[in-house]
Amino acid sequence: MAAPGGAEGPAGPAAGPAAGGALWAEVRALLPGAEEGLTLALSGEVEDCVLPLLRRARGLLYGEAGRPCGAAAAALRRLGDVLRDYSWEKLNAGPWRERVRTDPPPVPVVQPEVALPRVRCPSLEHFRxxxxxxxxxVVLEGIIDHWPCMKKWSVDYFCQVAGCRTVPVELGTRYTDEEWSQKLMTVSDFINQYIVNENTVGYLAQHQLFDQIPELKEDISIPDYCCLGEGEEDDITINAWFGPEGTISPLHQDPQQNFLAQVFGRKYIRLYSPQDSENLYPHESQILHNTSQVDVEDPDLVKFPNFRKAAFQSCILMPGQVLFIPVKYWHYVRSLDISFSVSFWWS
Incomplete structure (x- = not known):
């Protein structure tokens, strides 16, 4: 099927009557012998306006002694154009991920030469x-084992303590997608629609969740290493990141230091140095200047050839691990499971 406005193929008017007759003979051989045999059984999702058009086209196909010609052939071509354009618009309009959720790519294998270093409970001096x-x-281990959330938090627990809370939810796999949007809903509705129902993608990214729900804030604590910063404890921003498998944070950078603590689920993360910024093709628009145009796991190296020059480090962040992301470091994140993370932005 050609896209709207596409060039006509060799069987079009330019091919001449002989070619057109031969093509019609082939098409006619594929059709039922009688008009009643060409049934029009459509699903309930097809709009009502389509069926009369198809019936009219069927009548034209079987009229004129079995071969449309003259005005009938022209009318049939116009009907074909209308139905083709209608189908094209329906296939290319609206968020596809609300209709079908494709299987996510496999879990990446982190090669030793690009693996982030891991350190268990370093002293303040060693970390500094x-x-x-x-x-x-660096990936820090053992520093949040004492958090109550490591034993308490689950999808069911969030329904119990936060189910009635209304929160903003990001809809779509990543915020750079055209179909990405935001919607207010309760935590229970979010879980039912986007965590339990695996056919759609939604993500809860909230920096006020812990202020709204004291029970959750009591289950975590600010990492001791934040005391090495220049700001006060009240200046630290705590974010909640809760979503299904397959949710992606595109390659981007933040203006503060970041501790990303993984409570449950796993995340695949890649990091690139700020020194490689030119090779990462940031968006030119001011609103997305901190975000790369490159799809990290499926890069278009024709469009972004210098991306292959950018060196990266990566890890699969496991429950109980904390990733230190230095200020302005580029990072890409993909959830491998239903996942909950807590991030601490500090200066």
Whole structure:
């Protein structure tokens, strides 16, 4: 089927009557012998206006002694154009991910040469000298094992303590997609529609959740390493990130230091140094200047050839691990499971 406005094929008017007759003979051989045999059984999702058009086209097909010609052939071509354009609009309008959710790509294999270093419970001095001052990312282990949330939090628990709360939910796989939008709904509705129902994608990204629900805030604590920053504790922004498998944060950078703590589920994360910014093709628009145009796991190297020059580090962040993302470090995140993370932005 050609797109609207597409060029006519070799069987079109330019091919001449002989070619047109041969084509019609082939088409006619595929049709039932009688008009009644060409049934028009449509699903309930097809709009009512389509059926009369198809009936009219069927009548034209079987009129004129079995071969449409003259005015009948012209009318049939016009009907074909209308139905083709209608189908094209329906296929290319609206958020596809609300209709079908494709299987996510497989879990990436993190090669040793690009794996982020992991350190268990480093001292403040060790973290400061080896990671904070030189601005090097690292996975910290053992520093949130004492958090009550590590034993308490689950999808059911959130329904119990926060189900009636109204929160903004991001709809779509990633915020750079055209169909991405936001919607206010209760936490219970969010869980039922986007966590339990695996055919759609929605993501809860909230920096006020812990202020609204004291029970949740009591289950976490600010990492001790934040005391090495220049700001006060009240200046630290705490964010909640809750969503299904397959949710993506496109490659982007933030203006503050970040501790990303994984409570449950896994996340695949890639990081690129700010020194590689030119190779990452940031959007030119002011609103998305901190976001790369490149699809990290499926890059268009014809359009973005220098992306292959950018070196990266990666990890699969597991429950109980905390990733230190230095300020302005580019990072890409894909949820591998139903996932809940807590991030701390600090200066």
């Amino acid at each position: 000298d080896n990671y904070l001052i030189p601005q090097k990312p």
